[in-house]
Amino acid sequence: MTDFFDQIWAFLPGPMRTQLEGYVTGFWKVLPQIVMALIFLIVVWLIAKLVRWAIPRLMARARFRRALIDVAVMVATVAIWLFGVLIAATIAFPTITVGKIFTAAGVGGLAIAFAAKDTLENFFAGLMLLIREPFSKGDFIDCEGFEGQVEDITIRETHVRQTDGQVVVAPNSMFFKNPVTILTAGELRRTTVICGVAYGEDVDKARTIIEDAVKAVDSVRDDIKDVQIFAQEFGASSINFEVTWWTGSTPLDIRQSRDAVVSAVKRALDDAGIEIPFPYRTLTFKEPLPIRTAPGEQMPQAAE
CATH class of the missing domain: 2.30.30.60 (SH3 type barrels.)
Known part of the structure; x- marks a missing residue:
């Protein structure tokens, strides 16, 4: 095997052998520095592991959110490894200074920043959302x-x-x-429905009946916020009331409460004999319309 490598070595041109000898000599010169750099990286790995163990526990005691804890661990780990690799590079290759590395990284980082603009924007936006907690x-x-x-x-x-x-x-x-x-910034949220009564009904009486019906609904928190009933407008076929009350803040709370309130108001108005009108239409024609009857039917008699 040695003879084989000797033959290959002898076959190589002189300049190439000289260059390879320079590489081997240079490697042996920097080998102690590379070993020291590797040992330093092992220390960096231990520090990063310690940080990943310590930060979640410290931040959990301070009652930070889990997502924010994960971000803090990630940022700390990346920072430790970044500076660790930079220092290890300067240990292994003393001719490479931290200033040169940062100069090269600055140019490259600028190009990466432009290429990953949206990703970085979302990253920092997420960081601010986790910190501010809106x-x-x-x-x-x-x-x-x-x-x-x-x-x-x-x-x-x-x-x-x-x-x-x-x-x-x-x-x-x-x-x-x-x-x-x-929507759920508070425990309660206001909701509104419109209820109309016929023009022939007593407005004050209708308002009282609607208010009592709304207050009787369990989901209506009239113990905290008042129920408000306002005659809002003259509609096409009715006097319209704006019925406002407070209930739970989730969408399901709102839908369930509206269902209960509408049902309660409808029953109360029916029991009181107050009409909830549907639209009325009166048609007027310029000329009298002839009335035709089917065969065998008689013309209806006008009331006397």
Whole structure:
């Protein structure tokens, strides 16, 4: 085997043998430095492992959200490895300084930043959302036409389950740059329905009956917020009341409470003999219309 390698070595041109000898000599010179760099990287790995163990426990005691803890661990780990690799490179190759590395990384980082603009935008938007906490998991929100419950907030995107069961995965920049309505910011939310009564009915009596019916509904929190009944307008066929009350803040609470209130008001008005009119139409013609009867039928007699 040695003879074989000797033959190959002898076959190589002189300049190539000289160059290879220089490589081997240079490798043996820097080998101690490479070993020291590897030992330093092992230390960096131990430090990163310690940080991944310590940060979650410290932040959990301070009651930070899980997503924010994960972000902190990720950022700390990346920072430790970044500086560790830079220092290891300077140990292994003393001619490479940290300043030169940062200069090269700055040029490359600028190009990467332009190429990954949207990704970085969503990253920093997610970081700000996790720090500021305008909304959290479990909240019902409405943003840019998407309404639903927040299921998860990651460093890049937010998962919102809409009331029809579909999940919207939206970039964090959308929630950071646009207005977000937090439907469950409080325990209670106001809701309104319109109820009309006929023009021939007593408005004050109708208002009292509607108010009593609304207050009797269990989901109406009239113990905290007053029920408000206002005669709103003269409609085409009715006097319209604006019926306003407070109930739970989730979409299901709103729908269930509206169902109960509408049913209660309808029963109360029926029991009181107050008419909830449907639209009336009176048709007027310029000329009298002839009335025709089917064969065998008699013309209806006008009332005397």
